[in-house]
Amino acid sequence: MKRKIAAIFAADIAGYSRLVAEDEEETLRRLASYREVVDDFIAKAGGRIFNTAGDAVLAEFPSAVDAVRCAIDIQESLRTRNMAYPPSRQMSFRIGITIGDVVERDGDLLGDGVNIAARLEGLAEVGGICVSRAVHEQVANKLSVQFADIGAQEVKNIPTPVHAYMVAMRREDGTYAKPQLKKAASKVAAAPVWMWPLVVAVVSIVAIGVSGFLYNTKLKQTASVAARAASPSASPSALPSATPAATTTAPTPMPTQLAKAPMAPTNAGAAMAPMPAPSPSAAPMTGKLNADSVPFINERVRNYLAGDYSAAGDYKAFALNVGGFTGSALNQPSEEAARNSAIEQCQKRADAAQSPRRCELYAVGNNVVYTHGKPPMPPQPFVRHDAVIERPFASKDFPIVREPQKVRLENIFAPAAKARSVALGPGGQYFMVLGASSADDAARRSLESCGAIAGVACLVVAIDDNFVVPIPTLFRITGFFNAASNASIVADARGEVMRKLTDAMGWNAVAVGIAGRPGLGLKAADEQTAVNSALADCAKRDSDCHVIAIGPFTVGPVN
Incomplete structure (x- = not known):
């Protein structure tokens, strides 16, 4: 031993x-x-x-x-x-x-x-x-x-x-679930035997004192009440009146069930960037309900909003969450009943699917009351199919996210029904839409939900069985590439890099030298050719050139 x-x-x-x-x-x-x-x-x-x-x-x-x-x-x-x-x-x-x-x-x-x-x-x-x-x-x-x-x-x-x-365990969207605090142990040491007579004596004295105080207080209160009763100017204070609530079959959910605030989270991706609340910088959505403008939902729900919901009279409400779960209530006895019923229905559906996002009211009657703005979205088209860069989806090659998220993609996204899409945020946030009516619908919804979670526009990485963006294999992906704000590129060259990369199909690479002068490899047939071209182009105007971006991603040396 x-x-x-x-x-x-x-x-x-x-x-x-x-x-x-x-x-x-x-x-x-x-x-x-x-x-x-x-x-x-x-x-x-x-x-x-x-x-x-x-x-x-x-x-x-x-x-x-x-x-x-x-x-x-x-x-x-x-x-x-x-x-x-x-x-x-x-x-x-x-x-x-x-x-x-x-x-x-x-x-x-x-x-x-x-x-x-x-x-x-x-x-x-x-x-x-x-x-x-x-x-x-x-x-x-x-x-x-x-x-x-x-x-x-x-x-x-x-x-x-x-x-x-x-x-604190991370939820599927990168937020953290707050553990339930358990009551700490509290041991009270046993008093020595010799102390018990003293304790009894002290308790008895205190009890006598308290009894006398309460007795005198009671006498004073009685006298005060008698004096008020004898005074003709005194009037009893009015009791608060109870207003009966409207009868409804929809139970009212407890507020704590509807607004569980997660702990300040750390992002699930490798970059560990904080994950903001849905669209924090956008103004709340207001105005008349327009079914075509409602985010996160599928076409069936959109048709319902444009038809049955819009045609129904008051009182009615519609609730949703960023995961696409919804609830609605029509022909309720009061506005409050409609609000509660819509949120409760939505939350039950979300909870049954273990969605970590809470439901919120989107519309009451035909008026939008959503407290968040539209989710940030990239410019259209959301997906540009390019046979040169597309290749079969493999969860092990999915960029930025950690191993457990790759396992989840393998177990859930890869075998799911078409049409399906997964969008990725710059800090590793991602969102999947499965079994959509079309690839375009899947792409839009995954971008809306991912954008609302990340607080910035996301990127569609995969549609159905294929990656639809170039996935580098010669370098390690470290984040999203944005030429306009990339500090490695000298400021007066960033606009030119952006212009040349716009609409450039195929494999594209960016290299910079010690002075920040960029070199580009554009419209190449494969990753290696793009890299070689970028390094050669950079060497014409700078020294010690190295690759900083391939396709939409920043890259670094392989560990």
Whole structure:
């Protein structure tokens, strides 16, 4: 046996016994599939599984940073897989992590470190991660992770409370879900036996004093009431009148259910740029309802708004969210009932699909009341098909986003029904539209939703089975390229670069030298030819040239 310090990772499945009882074969099959994901992430992060039992996994890592990063990747990947199942059949892990002194015996690890990790796992939310204070101190300044301090927690078979932190888990759109804070432990030390007579005496004296004070106060109140009653000028204060609400069959949702504000999020993409609220800089939309101007919705809903909704009388309302979920209410007994019913219907649909975006009123009656402006959109045409640069969609090559998002694209976008589109924001925000009536409709809706989430215009990256923009393979994609604001290019040359790149089909590359003088490779048949042409063009007017952009993306050397 030998002792060592290790980061201990403990995980098991929430509600596993219920899942087995409902469908044993399907649960065991999915457990094997999910364990492959967990085991693979642990191995890639340099961890070692030292014990398993049923649905539980215990692993050690050389560092807390590796353990937490691995846990986040596991939870994000499994959350994506769970989206294919109804909430009652989802298989979600809880994960606990601590740093502790452990004893190794025949490959197994024993000791308080293992026990505390298991107790932290029990404190974690479903699909969440709970870590000890030691882990938090190691990780807080090394990973872009948000924590919620839940204080000291009393846990079974551990003599002293464990100070714990919840990891704020990222939603599918890049925002963070705020963990539910658990009540901190509070131990009150037992008083010595000799103190009890003193305590009783003090309590008795206080009780007598309070009783006397209340008795005197009661006498004064009684006298005051009698004096007011005897005075002819005194009049009783009016009670607030209760106005009966209009009867409606649509229940009113609680405000907290309709306006859950996420924590200040970090973007899901590699750039980790903050994700703004929908169209924060645009003025609210007002005026008369025009079905053709409503964002996020499909043609069926648009036709409904232009027909049945517009023709209906008051009271009516229409609600939506940026994910395209909608709700409407017609012929309600009051405007308030219409508002509540529309939002409730929309929110139920969004919640059933696990959409993280809340629903908001778009129209009341025939008047638009949407508090956000139109989502930022790129100029048309949204997609320019070019056989030279198009190639089959492969989730592993999807630019900017992290590995869990690539897994989600592989599991959801790739096999989905046509027409489908995925739009990408400059900070890694993205949005998919699946099963649309046409490729144009899919492209528009994905751009609207992505733009509302990102706060800036997005780019359609894939339509159906193909990438529709050039995806560099010789360089690492680092972001979106905008010649007008690119600091690498000398200011007086940016306008010329923009002009020459406009409407240039095929592969295009931009290189700059030490003085910021650009060179362009335009309308090439392949990536390498565009790169070579850009470097050669740059060398004519500058030195130490290097490629900074290919197609719509900024690029850097491959890691």
